[in-house]
Amino acid sequence: MKNKKHESYKDLIWMLAITDFKLRYQNSVLGYIWALLQPLMMFAILNFVFSSIFAPNGEIEYYALKLITSLMLFTFFADGTTAGLRSLVAKSQLVTKIYVPRWTIILASSLNALMIFLTNLVIIIGFFAWYKVLPTISAITMSFVFIVVLYLLILGFSFFTATLFVKFRDLEKIWNVVIPAMMYSAPIIYPLELLPEEYHKYILLNPLAFIAHFNKEALINNHFATVSQYITFFTIVIVFFGLSIWSYNKQSRKIAEYI
Amino acid sequence: MSKKTKKKKKLEEKNTIIRVENVSKFFRVPHQKIDSLRGMFVSVFSKKTYEEFVALEDISFDIKKGEFVGIIGKNGSGKSTLLKILAGVYMPDSGKVVINGRISPFLELGIGFNPELSGRDNIYLNATILGLNRREINEKFDKIVEFSEIGRFIDQKVKNYSSGMQSKLAFSVAIHANREILLMDEVLAVGDVAFQKKCLNIFENYKNQGKTVVLVSHAIDTVEKYCDKVVYLSNSKIKKIGSSKEVCDEFLRDNLTKEQLKEMKQNEGNCI
Numbered sequence: 001m002k003n004k005k006h007e008s009y010k011d012l013i014w015m016l017a018i019t020d021f022k023l024r025y026q027n028s029v030l031g032y033i034w035a036l037l038q039p040l041m042m043f044a045i046l047n048f049v050f051s052s053i054f055a056p057n058g059e060i061e062y063y064a065l066k067l068i069t070s071l072m073l074f075t076f077f078a079d080g081t082t083a084g085l086r087s088l089v090a091k092s093q094l095v096t097k098i099y100v101p102r103w104t105i106i107l108a109s110s111l112n113a114l115m116i117f118l119t120n121l122v123i124i125i126g127f128f129a130w131y132k133v134l135p136t137i138s139a140i141t142m143s144f145v146f147i148v149v150l151y152l153l154i155l156g157f158s159f160f161t162a163t164l165f166v167k168f169r170d171l172e173k174i175w176n177v178v179i180p181a182m183m184y185s186a187p188i189i190y191p192l193e194l195l196p197e198e199y200h201k202y203i204l205l206n207p208l209a210f211i212a213h214f215n216k217e218a219l220i221n222n223h224f225a226t227v228s229q230y231i232t233f234f235t236i237v238i239v240f241f242g243l244s245i246w247s248y249n250k251q252s253r254k255i256a257e258y259i
Numbered sequence: 260m261s262k263k264t265k266k267k268k269k270l271e272e273k274n275t276i277i278r279v280e281n282v283s284k285f286f287r288v289p290h291q292k293i294d295s296l297r298g299m300f301v302s303v304f305s306k307k308t309y310e311e312f313v314a315l316e317d318i319s320f321d322i323k324k325g326e327f328v329g330i331i332g333k334n335g336s337g338k339s340t341l342l343k344i345l346a347g348v349y350m351p352d353s354g355k356v357v358i359n360g361r362i363s364p365f366l367e368l369g370i371g372f373n374p375e376l377s378g379r380d381n382i383y384l385n386a387t388i389l390g391l392n393r394r395e396i397n398e399k400f401d402k403i404v405e406f407s408e409i410g411r412f413i414d415q416k417v418k419n420y421s422s423g424m425q426s427k428l429a430f431s432v433a434i435h436a437n438r439e440i441l442l443m444d445e446v447l448a449v450g451d452v453a454f455q456k457k458c459l460n461i462f463e464n465y466k467n468q469g470k471t472v473v474l475v476s477h478a479i480d481t482v483e484k485y486c487d488k489v490v491y492l493s494n495s496k497i498k499k500i501g502s503s504k505e506v507c508d509e510f511l512r513d514n515l516t517k518e519q520l521k522e523m524k525q526n527e528g529n530c531i
Contacts, residue, residue: 015387023375097367098388099347170295256348257286 009104016091016108021115032119039075039120043068046189060191062220065131069219070188070212072117072124073146077154077208078179080113084158085165085175092259102252106162110155117147128219139218146211149237153207156244163251166258182206187213204229207237276440276471277322277345281354284315284340314340316495318354322488324439325469329482329503331510332492338475339444341492342366345473346442360471361438363389369429374418378409381417382432389436399435407431408454427454434461440471445478483507 025031043064051063060066087109094100128135135143165171183189186209192200204210210225210233217223225233289309293299315337322328330338343349344356346364371388372381382403386396404413407428409420417425462485465472476482482489482503489506491499493513499506511520 011392012387012390015384019373019376019380019384022380023373026375091371093367093370094388096343096348097370098364099362100388167294168296168299170297174296253350256343 009101012100013104013108013111016105017111017115020109020112024112024116035116036120036123039072040123042075043071046071050189062131062133065127065133066191066216066220067189068127069124069216070186072120073150073212073215074183074186074188074208075120076113076117077150078183079116080110080151080154081157081161082172082175082179083109083113084154085161085172087158088162088255089165089169089259095259096256102163102255103159103248106158106248107155109162110151110158113154114151133220135219136222138224139222142218142224143215146215149207149234150211152241153237156241159248160244163248163255166255182208185209205232205236207233207240274323275321276324276326276359277473278357278359279318279320279345279354280356282315282318282341282344282351282356283313283353284337284344284349285352286312286314288312313495315344315351318492318497320490320497320500322471322473324360324471325466326488327466327472327474327486329486329489329507330473330475330492331477331479331482331489331507332498333514336492337495338492339366342442342444342473342475358440360440361390362440362442363433363437364442365433366442366444368426368433372417372425372429375416377416378404378413378420378428381428385429385432386436389432390438391436403431403435406435406457423451430458434458437465437470440473441465442473444475479507479511 025035047064047067050067051060084106087106088095088102091105094105095102161171161175185203186206187194187203192203192209192213195203204213210229214225287309288311289307291302291308293302293307318337318341330341332338340349342364343366344351345358346362346366348364348366369381369385371384373384376384382400383393383396386399386403387393391399404410407424407430409424409428412420412424417428420428462472466485472485474482474486486503488501489503489510490497491506491510499509511523515523
């Protein structure tokens, strides 16, 4: 009995995620191209501005490749967290008119973001092929781990904010301002080396900055973080994820009354 | 855990499928609603005052397997809150609800319907939300389409359907997606006359299938006709609980004027 119930949640989560995915692409080929164009245009603008107008210290090797790799990860984070924050309010019918566990709705939203990211992965692969850079197996493995961790960060953030957004509707506006702040505080459009070395360790405390920096370092320069850096990184991620689950459990009980 | 299973067994022996024990529900209505972080910071030093609104007070009753139970009462008497607690949407503030079976709540039809999707996709989406798995939907799909009378429009986007077609489709999914216990909030009849007739037939069939139905409705004649037992809520409390004829009569006496009652007596037999 209990097992069967679990399986029906699996169907539900999958159905919610795939429906949103379908709606995004509207069942058309052109819809998919539009979805790819959005991050590409963003890349084109940033690439033009920072490699032609503001080119710091002349050419940075593989600037475009580093930019697109980090930018795609950041787009995943920005879109995933925004959708996660809205998830419960956007599907309020599922909260007030029927009982489904609220985490299924949040999980579905993050899975939808993951699917979009995986389809956009084509772009990154295309860029690596264009620049004829072949990452090592360990670099690709590391990149895969980073994607999983980034997904968990999005999921944790969604658990944290989706329930709060029900009560505090200005959270979305605040988040919309925080997102660009996060983008510029992480080494996405600039290399970490551009900053004075004594600040590196503080910047890398931000898991997003850590992922952005070491992902491109691994894939392009085959350079990895030290063990102690990994330990700090994973500790922060685990604590954050734990806090988000705790907050969700605390907040989700009475949600139907506030939504 | 073992205590819990023991209790469940005990309930099964008595054939009780839903047990509501001393359930109360309050809503806090703040005098100044804070729905933003900004508002929270602004009012952090001011005293928060609110009124406590009692939606349900000390409600207890049992529902046996196969029973049809009606919940009646005036607007604001707590009917829908009670149904939402049974459905698991609200948590009771005190007391408890034990449910011994799987519930299909129909507080609203077509939950999750998306106008941009085809009728086919919406059937799968809605039925999944109602708790069916893919295999079950595949089995019932043809029946659902047939009952809804949508026919060849099934692959069209739902936004192109008339509102009657939309509710027929939603209703059709609902009646095919049911479990042992059905909770209904005024969703008995939709569509044209012929379709309504079909719906009522289905409803009567539930009796033969041994399903348990909890029905919230303002249509007293429907409640009186189909329900075995009626719970009459008044001012958040149970005013009367018992056989449907007895309770419905009392409800009508309480709420209608003499003229209206007289009129109703004359019309008796004319209604469905």
